Amino acid sequence: MFLAPSLAIGGAERVMVNLLKKLDYDRYEVTLCLFANYGAYFNELPEQVRVIHLFSNVFLSRVLTWVETKLHTRLLIDLVAKTKIRDNYDVGICFSDGLLTNTLVATRKRYRKRVTWVHSCYLAQSDLKTYYSNPKNVAKLLKHRYQYVDHIVCVSKQSLDEFNQIFHCEEKSVVIYNLFDPVEIKQKAADFTPHFQTTDMLRVVSIGRLVEVKKIGRLLEAKKILQDQGIQFALDIVGNGTQGAMLKALTEEKQIKDVKFWGYQSNPYPFLAGSDILALTSESEAFPTVLIEAMSLGIPIVATKCSGCVEITDNGRVALLCEHTPADIAQKLASLLQSKTKRDRLAADAKNRVSIYSIENTLKALDTLLQA
Secondary structure, three states: OEEEOOEOOOHHHHHHHHHHHHOOOOOOOOEEEEEEOOEOOHHHOOOOOEEEEEEOOHHHHHHHHHHHHHHOOOHHHHHHHHHHOOOOEEEEEEOOOOHHHHHHHHOHHHEEEEEEEEOOOOOOOHHHHHHHOOHHHHHHHHHHOHHHOOEEEEOOHHHHHHHHHHHOOOOOEEEOOOOOOHHHHHHHHOOOOOOOOOOOOOEEEEEOOOOHHHOHHHHHHHHHHHHHOOOOOEEEEEOOOOOHHHHHHHHHHOOOOOEEEEEOOOOOHHHHHOOOEEEEOOOOOOOOHHHHHHHHHOOOEEEEOOHHHHHHOOOOOOOEEEOOOHHHHHHHHHHHHOOHHHHHHHHHHHHHHHHHHOHHHHHHHHHHHHHO
16 A cells, blocks of 8 residues: 555655556556545556545645644544445555655554655755754654554655654664656657757756745746856746746746746656756755756756755766856856856766666665565
């Protein structure tokens, strides 16, 4: 049993679907239980995966999540979960550690073994650090959540280190890197050509949710700095989110030129493949899969010094890492924009490194965990 919030567009959801595509269904019988029955990835699920859900009404699922977060009660969620999850499973996997892990715990008698999957760095991300640094919250989570979990999967070494710094669950925790499929990425990248305006300018692309932690505003400010210096390039922003309107307003207010907001794209890979540089300016990333995807396509990278970016790029050996400031982002972008030799070298080094994140290694680690 895999538990997931939904099949909405997001990094963790995409990783889970990629993983489900690669499982050996001669060996595993899989059920996917969604907290809310919606999302864009239904048509990518393997036909062997049985799908159930706790709530079909998306608004109700959001209200109940708010109630659990603010009022600390989840009686209705637990009642529905125990009603809907009636079969017994060898392994129950919560693929998004957090409130959903409480559902895994509430139905724990249905699983011989319980696993939760940590996709964040709980100390590096400022909004999470406030919660996870509170000793009362830590004690409560250990008592009511993590004592009932047999294995804790973290998507990066830094994510694991931070989790254990908080909870000291070293005997339960392990790193399994996110799975990505280079063949599928290349196929999707060739699906169509984005309707880029005809231009001789180099292209920088940002792909991800338009939310606070991604700090797209810093990227726009960096572009304004370079624009004022006479360095021209096209900036393509792929994704949607709560900060979309604000970021568009910032672009207009500061008269930042050659910026295109493409919104949500079901297939973002042609935008990545058609770019000259990927820019990632997040405040925190545990394991940004988009870096792996760019590396496999030979797209050079400028990324902020998040733990996941540092780990994936071998401490900046195969990318340019920058400080979390518009000035340094601008400096690193200019360095690549003005040197094709440097872009080519980073792309070649990245292609060599990406092999360590192979499908085979990830599936072997998962199989070892499931059979433990």
